[in-house]
Amino acid sequence: MSAKTRYAIDESDLRAKMRGFLVRRGLNQKQFAASVRLSESYISDILLGRRAIPDEIAAKLGYRKAWVRT
8 A cells, every 4th residue: 555545435436536536626528538548438437337437547536446245
């Protein structure tokens, strides 16, 4: 684990954090997609819950994903 604390978070919470990250940074989906080298449609699918959030993006946001079993 790095010096920066990584918090465990589930997919739906992480999507909300990702939206907040974009707003705070003043980024649109296209700009964010370019910064993480993914397509804009892929980012859109993530935010709509159609795709899982890659671990690399979770890490960029300062989180690690935790799988919640129901």
